[in-house]
Amino acid sequence: MASTPDPRLARLSNPYDPAARGGINYIWDASYLNGRYYLYFSPLPALIFYMPYRILRGGYPPDSLAGVVFSSWAFLAAVAFTYLALALSIAHNARPRQIPFALWVVFIGCGGVGVFVLAEVRIYEVSIMAGMAMTATWAYALVRFVQSPTSAKAAWMGWWLALAIAARPNLGILILVTAGVVIRSVKGPSTLLKKLAATCVPLTVIAAAMLWYNTVRFGKPGEFGHAYQLTGISMQGRAVCRLRSFPELFRFGNNSMHYVFWPLIVHADFPFVNLANSKLDPAVSFPGSEEVVGVAPLVPLTILGAFLALLFALRVELPDEGTRAAVYLMAGAWLIMAGLSTCWYVVVRYELDFMLLMTAATVICIEKGFDLLANLHIRMIPLRVAVAVLACYSWLVGLLLGFVGREHAFERYHPELFHRIAHWIRIAGI
Numbered sequence: 001m002a003s004t005p006d007p008r009l010a011r012l013s014n015p016y017d018p019a020a021r022g023g024i025n026y027i028w029d030a031s032y033l034n035g036r037y038y039l040y041f042s043p044l045p046a047l048i049f050y051m052p053y054r055i056l057r058g059g060y061p062p063d064s065l066a067g068v069v070f071s072s073w074a075f076l077a078a079v080a081f082t083y084l085a086l087a088l089s090i091a092h093n094a095r096p097r098q099i100p101f102a103l104w105v106v107f108i109g110c111g112g113v114g115v116f117v118l119a120e121v122r123i124y125e126v127s128i129m130a131g132m133a134m135t136a137t138w139a140y141a142l143v144r145f146v147q148s149p150t151s152a153k154a155a156w157m158g159w160w161l162a163l164a165i166a167a168r169p170n171l172g173i174l175i176l177v178t179a180g181v182v183i184r185s186v187k188g189p190s191t192l193l194k195k196l197a198a199t200c201v202p203l204t205v206i207a208a209a210m211l212w213y214n215t216v217r218f219g220k221p222g223e224f225g226h227a228y229q230l231t232g233i234s235m236q237g238r239a240v241c242r243l244r245s246f247p248e249l250f251r252f253g254n255n256s257m258h259y260v261f262w263p264l265i266v267h268a269d270f271p272f273v274n275l276a277n278s279k280l281d282p283a284v285s286f287p288g289s290e291e292v293v294g295v296a297p298l299v300p301l302t303i304l305g306a307f308l309a310l311l312f313a314l315r316v317e318l319p320d321e322g323t324r325a326a327v328y329l330m331a332g333a334w335l336i337m338a339g340l341s342t343c344w345y346v347v348v349r350y351e352l353d354f355m356l357l358m359t360a361a362t363v364i365c366i367e368k369g370f371d372l373l374a375n376l377h378i379r380m381i382p383l384r385v386a387v388a389v390l391a392c393y394s395w396l397v398g399l400l401l402g403f404v405g406r407e408h409a410f411e412r413y414h415p416e417l418f419h420r421i422a423h424w425i426r427i428a429g430i
């Protein structure tokens with residue numbers, strides 16, 4: 001980082017002890033080593049957005065602009081995945097969509113925590129939104145590969161997976177899903193080896209670059225800077241994400257409960273909804289608390305989508321390429337959530353890693369479920385209405401959460417606009 005640390009930090013025997021840093025100014029959460037500050041995040045957002053922007057415009061963009069760009073990228077890629085997967089499913093079933101695609105598009109865009117997080121964007125959110133853009137593009141590459149499993153498309157899928165992992169190392173769990181996609185989509189050992197090799201080449205190149213980068217800045221290929229982080233506690237010798245003991249197993253259960261079931265707060269004043277802070281055990285978690293919400297209260301259709309994906313996965317053969325891609329994507333989303341649940345902090349921005357993937361996969365699974373029910377001559381209109389109502393609920397609540405933001409960020413940054421909207425709503429009698 002360009003910022004110069006206070007020279008008194010270098011004179012401390014242990015600058016990572018918060019008590020020893022008393023009275024010394026420092027950048028919160030920055031990694032400090034050998035008299036320099038580093039970000040413990042990947043350089044990917046800087047390489048693909050901040051540096052090109054500086055070259056073109058002569059200055060660095062605000063983090064909020066980077067967040068909007070990466071979020072828009074992720075949204076468009078998720079919609080592209082959904083459109084292609086639905087097209088493949090419809091071509092196989094010869095049935096029209098049961099829900100208007102425009103409603104699904106709004107559901108994907110607003111039916112989650114993305115708008116809430118966009119209310120205040122810092123470097124934390126930028127790194128996660130960059131990873132979200134990469135995983136959404138990986139999802140589109142995945143359905144293209146399932147549609148036509150060529151070596152070129154395997155390499156393309158591996159490329160976006162590699163960039164996703166570079167942005168967010170916890171997304172490396174998607175390697176398991178990608179390997180499963182290649183193995184299930186290709187027949188013959190020689191062809192399989194070619195496709196696996198094509199997928200692994202970009203992964204190997206990006207991994208080598210990241211290992212070199214970590215070695216140059218921290219002296220260890222596997223160190224991303226967490227051990228040198230200047231935060232509320234010393235990070236020396238701490239494992240941020242792990243599952244090796246009963247306390248950590250209980251932490252996993254508590255974190256999973258937060259990500260799946262943690263409720264919304266509903267109240268009478270605009271914007272009518274808010275998020276509750278997490279409740280974590282400080283013995284095995286970071287001693288802090290931020291807002292979080294479960295996917296079930298916010299996007300209940302994802303629970304139905306996950307259930308349908310499980311049913312489809314238990315079949316001997318998945319019926320079409322679009323449904324197969326959705327099942328793979330849903331599996332990847334839940335694996336990401338499980339991986340995050342092994343970590344010692346729970347916060348709403350982490351949900352960007354998996355919630356968009358869940359909503360995109362849910363669209364395909366529900367449409368496929370409608371098709372199976374129609375074959376049983378079940379009356380579809382009540383089911384379609386119920387799904388449409390739940391989709392509208394999710395995008396409406398997600399949009400309202402955009403008027404909240406982390407620690408009421410929207411009101412803090414736009415007080416006049418916030419109170420003007422609240423006044424209009426009171427006059428309208430809502």
